[in-house]
Amino acid sequence: MLLKTALRSVGVLLLMLATWPAAWSQSAPQFDAIVVRQHDPHDVSQDGGIHWGGLAFEANNVPLTFLMTQAFGVKKWLIDGLPAWAAKSTWDVNAKVAASDLKLMQSLTREQRSQMLQTVLTEQFRLRYHFGEKLQPVYELSVLPAGPKFKASANIDGTKRGFGGWTFAAGLAQCERITMAQFANGLSPLVERVVMDKTGLTGAYDIEVRWTPENSANAGNDNGLDATAAPGIVTALREQAGLRLTSAKAMVPLLVIDAMEQPEQQ
Structure with a gap:
């Protein structure tokens, strides 16, 4: 389903690349009209998503x-x-820019899209916020004493590879040319904790790990009879990648909601 795909893979990749907001380098086009409606609460469909x-x-x-x-x-x-x-609740949004901004819309950067979505939230939902920190449970990602079970990314024609391809989804991490800091960040949404890179590895690597998600309908229902079933994520990281997740606590950044209002239905 589109929403699940957005949340588990595409959305994960976007979140990996995004960090806490800094000053935007370019001005984004302004929405000329924004219509926001609460999605029909009687609709039990899980279909949904966003589209630019x-x-x-x-x-x-x-x-x-x-x-x-x-x-x-x-x-x-x-x-x-x-x-x-x-x-x-869930919501439907339709926001349009003026025709004169067509070229800008066709070449939007990730930062500009983020800025435009902030406008939707602050104008339509009267969102007021600030950033803070809070001591929370985290995971530390480290290498087992025997060393990692994955290899550094190969070079092509004697030159270093550039940006790689990454997939982070429920039950799968499949990455080419990824740093360990990026890998830790990609794992975070899958375990719903900040994952801190403590591996000490500084290169780019090719890593593939498969596991059975905890909320899988098949998890734990075979009474141990299915010897081919993938393990949980902690075991999978240890056995397939030589990596360890250790529980810890650390100060992590928060988006703190100061005020927020339901928009008038249009």
Whole structure:
């Protein structure tokens, strides 16, 4: 389903690349018209997602936390103070720019898209916020004494490879030319904790790890009879990659909601 795909793979990749907001290097086009509606609460479909195209941004059946992750580069469990109504509902958004901004829309950077989504949230939901820190449980990613079970990325024609291809989804991490800091960040949404890179590895690597997600319908239901079933993520990282996840606590950045209002239905 589109929403699950967005949250588990494409959204994960966007979150990996996003960090806490800095000063935007370029001005984004302004939305000329924005229509926001609460998605039909009687619709039990899980279909939904976001789309940038032409002169418009569209969102269908998406939680506000998902819009916030895209707007601020913050993981959803690091949003503090979300009102109960915002946590329970999903929303449809249709926002358009003027025709004169077509070329700008066709060449939007990730930072510009984030800035435009911030505008939707601050104008339509009267969002007021600040950034803070909080001591929270985290995971530390380290290398087992026997060493890693993956290799450094190869060179092509004697030159270093550039940006690689990464997939982080439920049950799968498949990465080419990824740093360990990026790998740790990609794991974070899958374990819903900040993962801190403590490996000491400084290169770029090719890594593939497969596991059975904890919420899988098949997890733990075979009474140990399926010897081919993938292990949990902690065991999989240890056995397949030579990596260890250790529980710890650390100060982590939060997006703190100071105020937020439901928009008037249009």
